[in-house]
Amino acid sequence: MTVEQLTEEERATWLSALPQWSLSRAGAAIERKFEFADFSEAFAFMTRVAMIAETRDHHPEWFNVYNRVEITLTTHDAGGLSLRDVKMARKIDALVA
Amino acid sequence: MTVEQLTEEERATWLSALPQWSLSRAGAAIERKFEFADFSEAFAFMTRVAMIAETRDHHPEWFNVYNRVEITLTTHDAGGLSLRDVKMARKIDALVA
Numbered sequence: 001m002t003v004e005q006l007t008e009e010e011r012a013t014w015l016s017a018l019p020q021w022s023l024s025r026a027g028a029a030i031e032r033k034f035e036f037a038d039f040s041e042a043f044a045f046m047t048r049v050a051m052i053a054e055t056r057d058h059h060p061e062w063f064n065v066y067n068r069v070e071i072t073l074t075t076h077d078a079g080g081l082s083l084r085d086v087k088m089a090r091k092i093d094a095l096v097a
Numbered sequence: 098m099t100v101e102q103l104t105e106e107e108r109a110t111w112l113s114a115l116p117q118w119s120l121s122r123a124g125a126a127i128e129r130k131f132e133f134a135d136f137s138e139a140f141a142f143m144t145r146v147a148m149i150a151e152t153r154d155h156h157p158e159w160f161n162v163y164n165r166v167e168i169t170l171t172t173h174d175a176g177g178l179s180l181r182d183v184k185m186a187r188k189i190d191a192l193v194a
Contacts, residue, residue: 039156043147050140059136061162 005078006086014086021073021089029061029074030085034096036067045069045095052091058084102175103183111183118170118186126171127182131193133164142166142192149188155181 006014008027015023021030036042042064049071053059061072073089075082103111105124112120118127133139139161146168150156158169170186172179 039147040151043144043151047140047144050136054137054140059163061160063158063160065158066156 003075003078003082005080005082018089028080029072031072034069039066042067042069048095049092058088100172100175100179102177102179115186125177126169128169131166136163139164139166145192146189155185
């Protein structure tokens with residue numbers, strides 16, 4: 001299945017709807033940093049994200065130390081950002097809304 | 098509770114007992130990379146490590162993308178490597194032995 005990279009215009013439109021995410025890797029990815037009360041809460045969040053990732057077959061690149069989680073989303077098959085990243089970001093945002 | 102940093106000699110001795118871990122951050126940390134069949138296996142491993150971490154109140158710095166997990170252990174309270182990192186590394190090794 002081909003995954004289409006977002007055009008520059010689509011990217012700008014979607015990013016304005018995801019104010020807590022920022023572009024990284026020269027526009028090829030988006031990232032957001034999260035902070036929780038402690039490791040237990042951070043890992044509980046990661047577990048929920050992992051389930052979303054597995055369900056959608058779209059996996060994050062992420063880093064955790066204690067109560068901090070940094071998530072980067074990109075679509076390797078598209079060589080950059082795709083709608084899959086945007087949809088995933090919205091799902092993740094909903095977990096902490 | 099004071100956590101003592103390992104001496105250079107202790108570090109060398111312990112590292113020889115942890116052949117799959119390598120020194121990083123100028124000797125202040127150890128790290129190991131793991132590879133699994135897929136994300137599901139990688140995250141299952143991470144969940145087990147998270148439980149060990151929480152039980153010991155000693156948490157890793159770690160990165161995951163799909164089937165790869167990179168773990169870095171250091172003891173912030175000691176300003177470098179301590180026996181807590183060594184013990185944690187052995188517990189983690191036992192999960193994948």
